[in-house]
Amino acid sequence: MQTIIFCGGFGTRLREETEYRPKPMVNIGDKPILWHIMKIYAHYGMKDFILPLGYKGEMIKDYFCNYESRNNDITIELGKPTSTCLQSCHEEIGWKISMINTGNNTLKSGRLKRVEKYIKDDVFMMTYGDGVANVDLDALLKFHQSHNRMVTLTGINPTARFGKLKLEGDTILSFREKPEKGDNDHYVNGGFFVLNKEIFNYLSEDFDFESGLLEDLAQQGELMMYRHDGFWFCMDTIRDMDALNEMWQKGDTPWKIW
Numbered sequence: 001m002q003t004i005i006f007c008g009g010f011g012t013r014l015r016e017e018t019e020y021r022p023k024p025m026v027n028i029g030d031k032p033i034l035w036h037i038m039k040i041y042a043h044y045g046m047k048d049f050i051l052p053l054g055y056k057g058e059m060i061k062d063y064f065c066n067y068e069s070r071n072n073d074i075t076i077e078l079g080k081p082t083s084t085c086l087q088s089c090h091e092e093i094g095w096k097i098s099m100i101n102t103g104n105n106t107l108k109s110g111r112l113k114r115v116e117k118y119i120k121d122d123v124f125m126m127t128y129g130d131g132v133a134n135v136d137l138d139a140l141l142k143f144h145q146s147h148n149r150m151v152t153l154t155g156i157n158p159t160a161r162f163g164k165l166k167l168e169g170d171t172i173l174s175f176r177e178k179p180e181k182g183d184n185d186h187y188v189n190g191g192f193f194v195l196n197k198e199i200f201n202y203l204s205e206d207f208d209f210e211s212g213l214l215e216d217l218a219q220q221g222e223l224m225m226y227r228h229d230g231f232w233f234c235m236d237t238i239r240d241m242d243a244l245n246e247m248w249q250k251g252d253t254p255w256k257i258w
Helices: 012-018 033-043 057-065 067-071 108-114 137-147 197-202 209-219 238-250
Strands: 002-006 048-053 073-076 083-087 096-101 123-128 131-133 151-156 164-168 171-177 193-196 223-227 232-234
Touching (some): 002 108, 012 238, 033 131, 048 057, 057 067, 151 209, 193 197
Parallel strands (some): 002 048, 002 123
Antiparallel strands (some): 073 083, 123 193, 171 223
């Protein structure tokens, strides 16, 4: 199954790092958060990735184009165009990574539309390039297949800095509501989507994915929520980055399911 990971934003709330690199390339430990996200999907056998690139996308291309030389022992002979791998030192065998230039200023809806021609199947996965979780992706897919709606998002229950989802059962009635003070029993969009390919018929470069498309789909009854009450963490600020790296150093890594 193919997985789209959004990699094009400017990451303005993490400016201390994103001034020099795209947000998905900010490290947890010695690997970019993008790598951690891909490892989660690969654990479930989902190794076909599509990365819509934007801001500093060339750094993501360089990282994966040089992945073998970065992570293997190699011998090179100067004057010859190829190198010889002495020993494979990584486990990312079989990853297929399509890196698509989608423009620096394109909104997520437009980025998604621009990779439509690369989607082969009727159902595909999608997520953001800044969040890690221990979501059961097999259960998420099974849930999506059970309800016959266009989009499933993973609902998580974090701090109140995010807008809440208004629900009736697992059906999302409205996409973004401000939680009331003291309201800790609410779910918000945690990414980790499953989408039917017909979504491309609804996309436009004139509006964003969440504030345009998902709000409309909620009103049409086409947006469902998979409840995830396990670990979820978004690298949105420098404090988030420091917290994730502290967890990695301590070995307290609930998202490391591989």
